[in-house]
Amino acid sequence: MNATAQPLVRFRGVGKSYDGVTPVVEGLDLDIQEGEFLSLLGPSGSGKTTCLMMLAGFESPSKGEIWLGDTLLNTTPPHKRNIGMVFQNYALFPHMSVAENVAYPLTVRRVDRAAKAEAVKRALDMVRMNEFADRLPKSLSGGQQQRIALARALVFNPRLVLMDEPLGALDKRLREHMQIELKDLHRTLGLTFVYVTHDQSEALTMSDRVAVFDNGRIQQIDRVDSLYETPSNGVVANFVGDNNVFVGRLISVQDGRAEVGLPDGERIFGQMVGAARVGDTVRACVRPERMTLCTRSGFDGGTPSLNTMHARTAGTLYFGDHVRVRFAVNQQEGGFVKVPLDDESLTEWSAGDELMLKFDERHLRIFA
Structure with a gap:
């Protein structure tokens, strides 16, 4: 991660309101550096997931601009943003095999059959799930389904990977194991990960930096050690640790x-x-x-x-x-x-x- 280079993602004055009156996100200025693991941390309703959904393209900002590199994303449809997404419930197609689920983003992009098969194998290798390629999702455990969802997000070589509380449905022991796997994968691939969670220990364990949200605003964004040892206000001090x-x-x-x-x-x-x-x-x-x-x-x-x-x-x-x-x-x-x-x-x-x-x-x- 090079903090002196131009950020990969820039939020500038971004706001979001669903009714035109009550702000869900307000005055958001945020830089995300290329190659970093950034967690958006906060309680329910704090604006962190809305921020992620605007970056993914599933929500549109009411005001402000969102940039990915030199591309303004405000009017760019989700499938043209080159962003991978892992949802909380994995969103796997139940009637498709594991390989077909992972291949889906390439099918939408009309990648030829040979290139698609090679990319799917490579993505499944990354998450050590190649032996399950012909299985249906319903035959997999929660942790295995999470790996397949991650492989699908990585298969088209995205510039950015977004994760919306992907470990929330797992038990404590498996969740902690998957935290280590995700961090190792991030280190190996060198991609930029943006991760939404309400679990403070998860954010501190995995992240390079954490942005703490409350009432639609970032209260503090910092390295995990600085965030814990030197909170900038009472909201951060009370929520983190x-x-x-x-x-x-x-x-x-x-x-x-x-x-x-x-x-x-x-x-x-x-x-x-x-x-x-x-x-x-x-x-x-x-x-x-x-x-x-x-x-x-x-x-x-x-x-x-x-x-x-x-x-x-x-x-x-x-x-x-x-x-x-x-x-x-x-x-x-x-x-x-x-x-x-x-x-x-x-x-x-x-x-x-x-x-x-x-x-x-x-x-x-x-x-x-």
């Missing part, structure tokens, strides 16, 4: 370092994000894995950048690879800390115990 949230009053801000007073009188420090005035109510967010805990009797102070808070244990939850110790803080919503399974202190905690929460102010982000 787990967060412990403390509500308080902004006491001071200096050079981006903010001091927040909590209702119980304690004070914490963190990084101010966005604009807020002294006295405003703010939300301070910190990831559970960035926090540690200890008994109050065992607390030995800390560095000047270490935030500390009094809390009580509220039980534990076993997650297989870690344990979540739930806590309660006066006049705040409950939260939890992720603790490794081999942490010997786990045997010490029981509901109602007093404890100290500790976290570095670098990991606390404060939003208006």
Whole structure:
């Protein structure tokens, strides 16, 4: 992926409304670089799927322009866009064999028989499904059908591959396996993938960049590590990953370092994000894995950048690879800390115990 080159896809001022009044997508400016894996992430109704459907040509923008390279797509029909599409329900023809399904885009393009047979074999080889060429879709598992849908999207060598929650119908284990396969295939082919999902872990696992949608707008687009560690607003912080949230009053801000007073009188420090005035109510967010805990009797102070808070244990939850110790803080919503399974202190905690929460102010982000 070359971020300095002209983007493969450009959205410029794109908006979409179905009734002419309520915007589904609004003011969308988006560049998609050639060769990248970009995920469009957001809750239902956030505009991510509408964005994908406008790029595919199944919806038309109400305003703005969409470009693929030097081609304006607004009036280009879907079959002339050279874009592959994988749908959530796979959309395979039940009366056609696997090979016939994969060949369908070439049949529409009037590719001759020999070239078509070679292309179908090559596409099925990519997804390791050649032995199923003569089967009907109904005889295949969900994961196998997903592979066939992907082969059909790749068979005509598209410039761009779009995927609309293609793994949503699979069970957790198969879904995670297919995530790895898709990422490996993307790396091998070097194509541009645009992937729609509401699953944050899926987006973080597979993508080079993620665009977080909410209310028809992109709230943040960034590399996955930056998106997780430095969310640009509260919407992104709350939607991407787990967060412990403390509500308080902004006491001071200096050079981006903010001091927040909590209702119980304690004070914490963190990084101010966005604009807020002294006295405003703010939300301070910190990831559970960035926090540690200890008994109050065992607390030995800390560095000047270490935030500390009094809390009580509220039980534990076993997650297989870690344990979540739930806590309660006066006049705040409950939260939890992720603790490794081999942490010997786990045997010490029981509901109602007093404890100290500790976290570095670098990991606390404060939003208006």
